[in-house]
Amino acid sequence: MKNILIIRRDNIGDLVCTTPLIEGVKIAYPEAKVYLLINKVSQDVVKNNPFLEKVFIYKKAKHKAKNETTLGVYFERLMIFLQLRKINFDAVILANPVPCKYSLRLAKMAGAKNIIGADLGTDEIHHPFRAADFRGKHQVEHTYSYLSAISEKSIPIPPVRVFLTPQEQQQAAQRLHRLLPPVGRVFAIHISTRCPKRRWPVERYAEIINRLVTETDAGVLIFWSPQGTLAPDDIGDQKRAEQLLASCQNARVALYPTASVRELLAGFDLCHGVLCSDGGQMHLAAALNKDMVVFLGDTDAELWHPWSGKYQILQTTSGDCIDVSVDEVWERIKKIGV
Template identity: 20%
Template sequence: MTSDIDKKEIESILIIRLSAIGDVIRVLPSLGLLRKRFPMAKISWVVEEAASDILGGMGEIDEIIVFPKKRILRKLGRPWTFFGAVGEFVKFSKELRRSSFDVALDYHGLLKSGLISFFSGAPVRLGFAKGFSKELNHLFNNRKIKLPVPKLSRITRNLLLTEGLTGVDGVPEIHIGTTPEDRKVVDIIEAEYLSGERPRIVVHPSTSPRTPYKRWGAERYAALSDILVSRLKAEVIITFGPGEEDTAREVRDGMKHGATILDRPMRLRELAELYRRSDVYVGGDTGPMHIASFVGTPVVAIFGPTDPIENEPYVKTPFVMIRRPTDCSPCRKKGCTRGDCFEGITPEEVADEVIRLLGGYRKAIAYGI
């Protein structure tokens, strides 16, 4: 695959992964591999606005290009502005072409990312082969990567695409970067809300409003948090994203003990910094789970209908995935109201895994418990 690519001539690289937050994060090992192999190249990343914040502290990236998805969709939604949407995309494509990219890597594998790759003007465009991408994406890329098996972790899948350019090089160590402003925000939170003298456990009980089927349940998270306070004297912090406030408050209000909950959703890099300073993260298969994993914080991930192979956390960070296999899981059915795959996962079991990741009671003793 790489034999016809003159790597010495690669000076400008375009990464295409537009969304979602967790999927963008899982391209970071590939970013690390590209930067290692091409230390002097300019690396640009096309991403949608919602996920762009998490990339802002990454020194490996030279340029973040925000794809104007919202503007395009608004105009596509009205017949009389349809050609305006086309014009927006043409304008965006012309700006991309001015960068004269040598290589584009399409990690997204959909029609929209294929169009961006094609119209970027990059002479070498790597993407997934037919059967491993969707919406005719394979037609727009001229270096097609076939995967050895259909089901792989997203991180491994992305690395295999990257190795079509770099050659085989393993899984690199890379972490989400934050800025002085992000660290200052968390400094203020620590000074106002947290003691820093007890095990700090982050609980992220919700998911985006579009994925309620991935939620373990506020009542269970409340019971778990109470167990952690009782057994470890833990400092429990409940985090949430936009539209998830009600679930976070439901967890706090259902607890017998106290927990810290902020009065607003944190920005993605602020979450990353808060998680970096915490001892263990507990939550479902969400973007914040991957954020915690990519700042080096041990993760207890509670899986229901989503695939634990495809969605496993970063292997360089300790993690435990808890799930109950059922005949119908993984299914990813958005309308499922049964929740069979969550039945039998108890707060006590999850608490045991948190304690194990903390290093057992030896670390608890270090906190004076």
């Protein structure tokens, strides 16, 4: 195979869980050119990915900027698909492991003749995967199963990965130097989530931070989702973050505002451990192989737990994180050894 296209139209965490498939395809076909078609929201996940020839980024109309028109968004998308049709793909993988008619539509617009994907009950998918064809229990394992459609090689599943540049790491280190006095260990606290059941009270986060900084060589960085990150009308969590900082009153605790996924990744990269809720931030931390304590809410742990690094799951029978005590969180933090 010379040209292979992978399509993943979902969000940040879904694309992180697709990075092993991208790497696996390149291992199976070292000389092939691997292309990726994604939506704009998740583009930072695969920036600098060495296994990709090119990333095609389309924008959903609901994500258009204030100065853009819907017609303009559709025109840009047309230009992308005209480019894709010129490549002549040997295979197109619809990487979502559940049936997705929209991904199939994108594959057809790209001129695909050999489409691999979850069974939609249509002969337009040439290699359909039914439930029994997916291996393992995790989203990474399910997505990686598609590799078997184009290769008989037994290639172990790579870790989830993102790739920071030295410049990004250097800029983050400089920010840390400005924010905190010299410390031996840094812990990340990310307070945002789009799901109410995964939201933990600010005052409890403050108790955890105050316990962490009883160690004189420990520092804490507070992260949150800025306005519009979780949803177009989302106001963000800056006020909660500021409230949390005010509750701590310690020079070794600082806010770490981020305007992009890349800035969040570089900030997480500074840290030895992460406390967060299930979501894109959890998968990004896993892609950096960070040890984590995670509020999972009512999420299926077998399907969506962090794929890399040590992790401890916080989950109650109610599925509501409000039922998780400070002591339970503290015990889990001690278990990951941060």
